[in-house]
Amino acid sequence: MRTFIAVDLGGTNIRAAIVQEDGEILDVQKKKTEAHLGKEHVMQTMEDLIASLDGYQEAEGIGLGIPGPTDTVNGKIIISNNLPDLIGYPIADHIQNRFHKPTFMANDVKVAGLAEALLGEGRGKKNVYFMTISTGVAGAMILDGKVLSGFHGHGGEIGNAIIDPTRAPIAGLNPGAAESWVSGPAIVREGNQACGKQFEHAGQLFEAAATDPNAKKVVERFKDDLAVLLANVCFVCDPEMILIQGGVMKSSADFLDDVQERMRNLLFPGMRETVLASATIEEPGLVGAAMLAKSQMD
C-alpha cells in the first residue's frame, strides 16, 4: 500500500509519521520543537524525525501541517505566535530538497479537515465543511477531495467572521467575531460572568446548564451563535455535511442536535438536509498531513 510522510509542526512538539493511504499510522516519532533555539534547530529536528521513521525512504511524498495561516503555494508560514523565527522561511522547499520527495504544507485545521473529508465521516462526499471549536475557531472547505486555502492562505479563518456586529470587539478580533462567542474560552468567560463561578472548561458550563438557569442562558446563546455561523458558511459554500472537532465537542451531546435544528431553520428548505456531525478521526493532524500530500499528488 502507498505510504506518505506526515509532519505535525506544533509550538510544543514536532511529530512525524509514516501513514498509509488508508489512514493507518505505521510509525510515529516525536520531539520537542524548542522554537527558541532558532529555525535551523527546528528544521534539523524535523529532518531527524523524518529520517528516524521506519520506511521513510519508500514514502511517496511529504505533508506538513502547521498552525496558523500558511502560504500553501510557497510552503511558508505567514503568521505565527509560537514559531516566529520560521515566518517566511521556505519550510516545504527545505524538506523537499533534503528528502527528494514532493512536499506540501497547509494549516493544521485544513489538514485535519482533509483527513475527515477523505477518510472519516465525510468519506465519499464531494463537498464537506470542517470546523474546529477549541481554544480557537476555524474551518476548512474540502471540495472534490482538495482543501481550499484561499488566495492569501486565510480561507476558513471563520473565527473572525461576524455573527453579531452589535457586540463589542474582544481581544483584537472583530465586533461579535465567532471565536469571541463560540470558542471554549468564550463559553467559560460568559459562564463565569453569568453564574459568578470559576469554570475551568466549557464542559462544566454545559453540565451546570442542566440545573442553573443562568448557565442555561449562556448555553442557549452559544447554540444560537453557532447556528448563525454555520448557516452563513452554508450560504457561501452549501456543503453536504459539516464535521466539527475540538475540545468543546466533548460536550457535543449537550448541544449538537439543537444547533443542527437551529441551523436548518436558518437555511432555505432545499438545504435543510445538511448534516452536522462530530469528527471522528483519532489523529487528524498526522493522517491529514499525509492526505495533503496524497491529494496534491493524485
Place this chain on the structure above:
Amino acid sequence: MRTFIAVDLGGTNIRAAIVQEDGEILDVQKKKTEAHLGKEHVMQTMEDLIASLDGYQEAEGIGLGIPGPTDTVNGKIIISNNLPDLIGYPIADHIQNRFHKPTFMANDVKVAGLAEALLGEGRGKKNVYFMTISTGVAGAMILDGKVLSGFHGHGGEIGNAIIDPTRAPIAGLNPGAAESWVSGPAIVREGNQACGKQFEHAGQLFEAAATDPNAKKVVERFKDDLAVLLANVCFVCDPEMILIQGGVMKSSADFLDDVQERMRNLLFPGMRETVLASATIEEPGLVGAAMLAKSQMD
C-alpha cells in the same frame, strides 16, 4: 475559434446566442418565455431559438443560465416563482438529446460570475468572488475557472446570510438577512422611512445623502452592512478579488471605495489586499452561459 451556444432562460424572455470562446457574441435571438403556456411550449421555444442561430451546428456545447437555485448535476430547476411548471423537469437532458451537444445548466448569477471571472476583471485569477446587488442579493465562488454550485445548488445564496441577528426578519428571510439590508429595495425602504420620501430607486437615496443627513445615515449603514457581508465571505473562501454587478452598482462611485476600506478593516492584515471592483462584462448572462459549457468541457 471555438463557439458555444448560450441560453438565458428568464421569466419574461428567453435569449439564445452563439458566443466565441473569447466572449464575443456572434448572433443572438430572443422570444417571450410565456411560461403560462406550459413547459412543452417553453422547451419548444428554446429549441426553436437555438436552431435559428447562425452557426449553431458548429458550436461545441450548450450552456443554460437559469434564475434561482438549480440542480447542476441533473440539469433541473429546484425552485422558481416565474417558471413553476419547469421545476424538476430535465431541461439540460432535453436540450442535449435534441442537439446532441454536451449541455450544462447553472443559476444565472453563477453563470454571470463565470463570465466575469474568466473574461472580465477576474481574468487570469484563480479565486474570484462574484456578487449581484440588485432586487436580490446573491453570490458565486469561482475557483480555478469553475463555479461552485454547492451540494444542494444553493452555494452563493448569501442574500439570506445573517449580517445582524438582532434585526427583525423581513419577507420570509432570516433576521438581519443581507438581502433585507443591502439590496436595492432595502435601500429604498430604509431611505423612504428615514427621509419621509418616496424614492423610486436606490440611486436617488445615494444622491440625497450628499445633502440630507437622514439619507446619509442610511447610506452609511448600507456600507457597514455590505462590508460585514463581504468580510464574512472572505473569511470562508478568501478570494483574490470580489466583483459586483447589479442595479445598485450604478451608484458605486458613491460607496464602493468606502465599502472596500471598511471590509479591509474587518479582515486579517494578510487579506487586506483583497480587491473590490465593479463587474464589467456587458452581457454576463449570455457570455457566462457559454463559459459554463466551455469550463465543464475543458
